[in-house]
Amino acid sequence: MSSQVSAPALVIRKGCCDDVHHLLPLMRQLRYPTTFSVLKERLRMLEDNQQHHSLVAEVDGVVRGTIFLKQYQTHDMNRPITQIIAMIVDEDHRSNGIGKRLMSEAESWSKVRGSSQLFLCVAGENSLSAKxxxxxxxxTCTGHRRLSKTLA
Structure with a gap:
């Protein structure tokens, strides 16, 4: 008789306002001051905005990470760029590849939309590990807290 061990299933999908129950604890890990109703309304508002995109990482059906993106295009840019507004992986599920998969999907979304670069700013108590x-x-570090990556 052999026992089978199953690996956790990691799924990355588009986020939605119905994820608020799972996202609120993650936002609190970022020390982001919000309430359930405020976060739900903001998520609903972003769902239909073409310049914004959110992804969630589910492990065995439970949201364990998220990333929020915003694409910018100004008069002096040949191509748009995408900012990572926030990214968080539940502190009990870090170093399991969740962040790497979220980043990969963020890059794919950005490339498909024509972005030439991904960028973000790190801050807070975990800024060294985030960097x-x-x-x-x-x-690559391009400033005190700013990092960027050129997209092919």
Missing amino acids: SFYERMGF
Whole structure:
């Protein structure tokens, strides 16, 4: 008789306002001051905005991470760029590849929409570990807190 061990199933999908129950605890890990109703309304507002995109990472059906993106295009840019507004992986589920998969999907979304670059700013008490993570993902420090990555 053999026992089978199943690996957790990681699924990355588009986020929606119905994810608020799972996203509120993640936002609190970022020290983001919000309430259930405020976050739900903001998520609903972003769902229909073409310049914004959110992804969630589910492990066995439970949201364990998220990333929020915003694409910018100004008069002096040949191509748009995409900012990572926020990214968080539940502190109990870090170092399991969730962040890497979220980044990969964020890059794909940005490339499909024609972005030439991904960029973000790191801050807060975990900024050194966050900076390290992004550098492993191919980002380069371009300022005190700013990191960017050129997209092919």
